[in-house]
Amino acid sequence: MTTHSTSSTPSHPLDSLGWTPRVEAAFDAVALSSEHVLLPARVSAARRGGAEIRLPGIRDAAFAPAVRRAAHTDPAAAPCSGDWVAVRRSGDDWLVEAVLERAGTLVRQGVAKDSHDQVLAANVDYVLICEAADQGPNVGRLERFLSLVWAGGATPVVAITKAELAGDRLPEVVELVESVSSGADVHTVSAHTGQGLEALAARLRPGTTWVLLGTSGAGKSSLVNAVSGHALMDTGEIRHDKRGRHTTTHRQLLALPGGALVLDIPGVRRIDVPGDESGVDRTFSDVLAHAERCRFRDCVHDAEPGCAVQAAIDEGELDARRLARWNRLRRESEWNRSRGDHRVREERTRQWKALDKAARDAGRRKRGHHH
Ligand SMILES: Nc1nc2c(ncn2[C@@H]2O[C@H](COP(=O)(O)OP(=O)(O)O)[C@@H](O)[C@H]2O)c(=O)[nH]1
Ligand SMILES: [Mg+2]
Ligand SMILES: [Zn+2]
Known part of the structure; x- marks a missing residue:
């Protein structure tokens, strides 16, 4: 996704939301086959039964709650943050007619026996994995994050944050992180001293969509603020009062001054390695x-x-x-895949039984009607 308008071409109003030729093609396919006039919109936050959407150029509709027209049984098909959707106006509401095909997703494994995988973010180009320089680093955790990102089709970039806190240990920390980050660029940064921020900012190209991953307190929000020069995200120093949390829900698709977008997803506490083993293999x-x-x-x-x-x-x-650690992650990945397959089989059986029952009920009603 490197096609971006240059200064010589007039920018498309959707460019600032990360619009790409790929998304445009997906939207056209949906819009041309619809009897309604549809508009493309980007989801800033998932909502029960719908989404918070962003539409450019429509006054006061920057964050419009939208409802999903068709109820799907598969939660993975529900709009999630970062999704592109086709919407239409219906009275005072926006209806989500379709979720456009995704590229680059972050998926949380269904953990409970019958829970589904949950798409945390869609249409993600890069994931900035943040690991604090003064806390280890935890290479096993880094490998898990990398596996998750590779499996979802986004490109991981690693940030060693709070670099100045590592003191003399910094070279050792960087070497350790680099030794487990094959294929991913590693940036050493400090939100406090400004170290490495310019190099990182240069990677945050206009129209690209980023997600920051890392444990709570790793310095993700501070980094975004330092790179952008604005207090876009609440950091550990700010108390999360009611207003703060409210603000957060309405700020899940952040536009950086340089033109990149950051999806602020809910914290990922438990990182399950995806059943798609390609992510683990790529990491190793x-x-x-x-x-x-x-x-x-x-x-x-x-x-x-x-x-x-x-x-x-x-x-x-x-x-x-x-x-x-490679052996361990491969075993986990295989286990998660077999569990996922099992879940799909069970879901199919359930749907088949429901169909069968509906058919029998209909038959009974029909017979009853004739009597
Ligand atoms: N010394 C130092 N502290 C930092 C740096 N970046 C963040 N912090 C501190 O680490 C804590 C957590 O930062 P925050 O950005 O909220 O982390 P998040 O939970 O990953 O978003 C805060 O107290 C920050 O001030 C840094 O570069 N240097
Ligand atoms: Mg934060
Ligand atoms: Zn061997």
Whole structure:
């Protein structure tokens, strides 16, 4: 998603919301086959049964509550923050006619036995994973975040935040973070001293959509504020009173002065590795590269002869703990996928039973009618 209007072409009113040719094509397909006049809008926050939407150029409708026309059983199909939707006016309401096809999603695994996966954010180009320099860093957590982002199709960027707090340890912290971030750029930043902010700001290109991931207190909001030069987000120093929380719900799609968009999603406390193993494999691409040179194709990199992964560990090229974490995340990912498959099967059975019952009830009514 690198096609953006230059200063020579007049900007489209939707550009400031992250409009792209891909979204335009998806919208046209929906709009042309509808009997209604539809408008494209972007969802700033999910709502029960609908969404808060942003429409450019319509006075006082910057944040319009919208309702979903069709009730779907699949919660993953409900509008979520970052979604592009096709809406139409109906009296005083905006109706969401369709959720346009997504690219780059962040998905929270359904944790409970029968819970569905939840799309936290859609149409995300980049995810800035924030890890504070003075708290570890926690490389296992970083690997989980990276797996989640890769699996959803967005590009991860890592920020080591609060750099000045690490003091002499900073080079060591950076090396450790870089050793687990293969394929992702690492920025070392401080919202307090301004270190690294210019380099990061240069990456926040106009029209790109970002999500910040990291534990509470990692410095996400401070970083957004420091980069943008405005107090766009509440930080740990501000008490979250009623008004504060209200403000937050209405500010879930933030436009940075440079033109990038930030989706402020609810905190992700528990990071389950997605059932899509490609995310884990991409995160551990350096380990995979070793594994490709193992003598046996089904090598489990334990004690097999000719294991290139064990050889890399012996030679000090690979940390044995990283291999252990890879194995663990792969197992978790497989488990989550099988659980997801099980859930889909159960859902199908439930729908089939409901259809079957409806047919039988209809048959009974029909027979009763004839008597
Ligand atoms: N020393 C220092 N503290 C920071 C920095 N960035 C954030 N903090 C502090 O860390 C705390 C949490 O920051 P906040 O941005 O609210 O974190 P969030 O929960 O990830 O959004 C606040 O007290 C900030 O002042 C930094 O670069 N240096
Ligand atoms: Mg915050
Ligand atoms: Zn091996």
